[in-house]
Amino acid sequence: MPPEDHPDRDGGTPSVSDEQWAELVRQAEAGGAGAPKEPSARARMVTARLRAQDEEAARAQGAGRRFGRKPAEPWTPDGWRTGPAWQEMNGRRRRRRRLVGTLGFVAVLAALVIAMRPSLLTDHLPGGGGSADTTPLSAGTAPSEASGADPATVDEPFRGSPALSWADGAEGIEVPEAKAVGGMSRGEVEQALRATRQLLVAANLDPATLRGEKPQEALDLLDPLQKGERARLERSIADPSEKQDPLMMFSRFDPDETRVVGDVVKTSGWMTFEAGRSGSVEVHADYTFVYPLVRAGGGEEVARTIVRRKLTTALYDPERFIATRGKLSVVSAQQNVGNTSCESEDGFLHPSFPSDSSAPSPTGPEVDPYDREEWQPDGACGTVTRT
Template identity: 50%
Template sequence: MWERFALDNERDIRSSAPKEPSARARLVTERLRQEDARQSERASRRIFRRSPPRPAQPEGWRTGPAWREMDGRAARRRRLWAVLGIPLAVAVVVVAMKPSLLPGDPFGSAPDAPAEALPLPVETAAPTAPPSSDGSGTPTLDRPFAGSPAERWADGAAGIVLPKATPVGSLTKEQVDTALDNTKTLLVGANLDPAALRGERPAAAISVLDPRLPGMVHDVNQWLRAPDRKHDPLALFSRFDPDEVRLVGKVVKTRGRITFKEGEDASVAIHADYTFVYPVTPADGNSTEVTRTIVRRVLDIGFSDPRKFQVTPGKVQIRRYSEDIGNSACDVYDGFLHPYFDSTGPSGAPPTGPTVDPYDRSRGVSSSAEGTCGTLSRT
């Protein structure tokens, strides 16, 4: 406002400054003066015919407003801006010091949201305790993550944040970057791809696996074709039977971390530890009941130097994998996750393992006895 006030004053001062008439204006004025003199002289000689007097012209009528008149208008305008500008400037200063005086929140200066409603920062190290319990909400079709710690987790692939690549051993920064990118592609394709979640073949995830790794791609394809207890595709992929359940919305909550270091045999060793939370509802479309299945996966990925080993350039190798699955039928090995709904009752064998918290990322994976199906403390 002060800047506008100063600019307007400067413009008014320029416009009100005296301006010398141009040569043409002076010539015209002189010609008219002489004409008036001749008319007066003729009129004085003709007593019997008096011409009507020429109406008096305002000062400067052919050369613009009189200087005094212009100066008066400019002065009035400056006085008006002085009356309006000073209060406005004071108001601007007050609002800048205390924006809360304005109605609404035009500058985003509303009080901070409660900490429990803010998204969690990226996980950079293993947690030391399970997340706090929040029993204030029940999952619904509109809020499928209500009452869950995952409500503050990242959405889908946004939760898989890669570390900055650096050279490792004989591998260049670009090669390490490729290994990290392919690890993320594997995680997304195996756990977040909509087609894979509907039970289709997880083609994107399989595409980054090294076919030269003995039995890896062949075994995965066999698991998908004919799953059983010893060949369960759920060991690597999250899949639901589309005739049984459907996902609620398009968001799967994700939390975890990726680290890497120099591995054996001229390779980079990548460690991925992620938990995925899937909100689902019965597939018949008539139910409004919502439950959640929680899957935690830990993968050790290798990426070797193709100049030193017989590996496929750009492909990754799964060296080790383990998983924890929460809220899925026990001892069912058809290649699909089978969530438990209160309205339908349990399916499969009853759980025999200890009670565990599926959101607790501070504990190790598969810490209970192998082959047991634990009871969940929450979903």
């Protein structure tokens, strides 16, 4: 036999495996038939190596117990049985798609939730904040008088109203302290906050807007690159309808019917901000405005209309988005209105005065328009408990 083929030579190819030699050794020790009476050098070497491996494993296991380590678990490759079940993963994706679909439906209703690009729509909608609630509440039969409260007068238009202690106009719209978020600098966040404040003032407090004029200052704050939004608002002012209603963004009264008493509108609410998609910041505003009104032809009788608005705006980095630097995009807008006609679609708020008797009786539930704890859902025309 050539030296390189001998099973007991280093580098040779053994004709019998280690396990087979070990079995022969065990048979020899037990006196089994056919076993060699004295194991060869190869058998003794294999036996010694196997014993040494067993002793080493026993020592390692004992050390693991002493130091509190758990024995290693056997590795099993991920598969359709052992890995994350594909059915469950698919279910999670399906739930996300359903959420996006729901938000898309709400955006259609709102007509104000418009993204600059279709791919950005779901990224900029806040969870549950994209609906278009426009719940008008009729005054019914003069709730202030029915409750025995002192009626408002031209000299004291907020008498008997919780708004009496609220801030006057723009003083009630306070801007929180800015900080860098969403990849936007502190200065950019502050710009978004101040621009949102300007938009609220121009849309809800500016005398020209309240008189039903075109709210040009408010429109100029909006990004012309936000697809269709500014043009849609301008069309709603020029040709208002149920689906194209400027009241979704602006507080407007018919100058031939009513006018605001004095120059004070009461305001209460809050403003916050958070990071949007990387390269943007979103500002959330929730404010209630109380308007004291008299008839355009004169008189001493005063009515009050209460408008609560929820508005979310966004400021985008033009280096990352299709956007105009410093201009706001409207993410969502909602409103609740207390004391206005439920049937009108002319783009104006129409308050009911205490002496009015021809107004149709509302059929919806009673609602306190000053209650800022709950948001009134969209639905039937309700009855305000007070104005």
